[in-house]
Amino acid sequence: MASNSANGSAVLPDSQSKRIAxxxxxxxxxxxxxxxxxxxQVHDPAFFGKVIRxxxxxxxxxxxxxxxxxxxxxxxxxxLLNHGLGDRAESPLRRALYQLQSxxxxxxxxxxxxxxxxxxxxxGNDLFERMLDSTMCYSCxxxxxxxxxxxxxxxxxxxxxxxxxxxxxxxxxxxGCGWGSFAYHAATHYGCEVTGITISREQAEYARGxxxxxxxxxxxxxYRDLTGEYDRIVSIGMFEHVGHKNxxxxxxxxxxxxxxxxxxxxxxxxxNGTSIGADPWINKYIFPNGVLPSVVQIxxxxxxxxxxxxxxxxxxxxxxxxxxxxxxxxxxxxxxxxNYNERTYRMFRYYLLxxxxxxxxxxxxxxxxxxxxxxxxxxxxxx
Numbered sequence: 550m551a552s553n554s555a556n557g558s559a560v561l562p563d564s565q566s567k568r569i570a571x572x573x574x575x576x577x578x579x580x581x582x583x584x585x586x587x588x589x590q591v592h593d594p595a596f597f598g599k600v601i602r603x604x605x606x607x608x609x610x611x612x613x614x615x616x617x618x619x620x621x622x623x624x625x626x627x628x629l630l631n632h633g634l635g636d637r638a639e640s641p642l643r644r645a646l647y648q649l650q651s652x653x654x655x656x657x658x659x660x661x662x663x664x665x666x667x668x669x670x671x672x673g674n675d676l677f678e679r680m681l682d683s684t685m686c687y688s689c690x691x692x693x694x695x696x697x698x699x700x701x702x703x704x705x706x707x708x709x710x711x712x713x714x715x716x717x718x719x720x721x722x723x724x725g726c727g728w729g730s731f732a733y734h735a736a737t738h739y740g741c742e743v744t745g746i747t748i749s750r751e752q753a754e755y756a757r758g759x760x761x762x763x764x765x766x767x768x769x770x771x772y773r774d775l776t777g778e779y780d781r782i783v784s785i786g787m788f789e790h791v792g793h794k795n796x797x798x799x800x801x802x803x804x805x806x807x808x809x810x811x812x813x814x815x816x817x818x819x820x821n822g823t824s825i826g827a828d829p830w831i832n833k834y835i836f837p838n839g840v841l842p843s844v845v846q847i848x849x850x851x852x853x854x855x856x857x858x859x860x861x862x863x864x865x866x867x868x869x870x871x872x873x874x875x876x877x878x879x880x881x882x883x884x885x886x887x888n889y890n891e892r893t894y895r896m897f898r899y900y901l902l903x904x905x906x907x908x909x910x911x912x913x914x915x916x917x918x919x920x921x922x923x924x925x926x927x928x929x930x931x932x
Contacts (some may be wrong), residue, residue: 609830626906670749679881725787729756792817859930914919
């Protein structure tokens with residue numbers, strides 16, 4: 550909700566900032582201190598000036614600070630995005646600085662690749678175990694023919710496995726294996742030998758324990774350092790950390806590692822537009838150096854490397870997944886809050902709900918893309 554006219558050095562009085570904020574929300578269906586569950590309940594008038602000056606970054610930070618509340622943040626975000634405030638929520642200066650930084654610095658270089666692991670994925674397995682289901686999938690579930698989160702996550706894992714055409718004895722590489730969800734599934738249900746890589750020490754330790762009696766190797770390593778040859782490659786919820794400077798390098802690495810008749814399934818959140826940018830609050834507090842690719846940013850770096858066999862969008866299912874995680878998070882918080890603080894609680898609550906709202910507004914997507922190494926014959930993707 551940043552106002553371009555208010556990004557100068559002068560600090561506006563709270564009353565004037567409030568009038569600007571109210572004018573920005575006019576027609577959105579959102580009110581300050583209104584009676585709807587998606588209305589913003591302001592506890593401190595300093596909220597207005599901070600948000601007018603700081604945009605979406607300040608909106609998240611003032612929520613973490615307790616300056617405002619909202620019963621249904623997810624619905625608030627849907628209305629903000631549908632009202633067109635998504636493009637105006639960040640100051641031109643902040644956007645330009647990010648683009649300048651990302652043009653001159655590889656924000657997802659090998660030396661920086663482990664930052665997100667330490668900040669987010671290593672936060673605490675006690676929290677993630679309770680928020681996620683027992684598969685420990687931290688990516689979009691596939692809610693076809695089920696209302697149960699666990700079954701929906703199994704559906705997602707098996708959808709990717711069936712798209713890969715897994716068979717016993719195949720060597721499978723899982724780029725960004727997380728807590729070992731797909732590695733466990735492929736080894737247990739398909740008899741595959743799986744190598745999983747992650748940039749999180751907590752994830753690696755958990756996955757090794759989970760898969761200790763299976764033909765699974767879990768490695769703490771960057772994808773650029775991998776060697777070997779694999780029948781199949783899968784990457785679920787990792788490509789968001791690759792970055793535009795590394796897309797071609799990523800796909801060239803996959804090409805080098807995949808056998809000539811192999812298949813590669815890429816599962817990633819995607820952006821509706823091709824741009825170099827990231828939500829500043831998500832970038833700072835949740836997924837540092839993360840960036841969402843567009844269709845073009847996936848297609849162009851794969852030219853002359855792979856054949857794109859199938860492209861499926863089930864982004865609407867991520868809204869449902871995030872709301873299921875949110876409900877589990879709320880139920881679990883009393884049992885884990887002694888390990889965290891109120892600021893972490895509000896951070897996670899805000900993160901889950903704004904992401905759910907973004908998917909509900911169709912502002913971002915979820916794609917599963919199947920690539921082949923120019924294998925002969927027709928490919929029919931399972932659904």
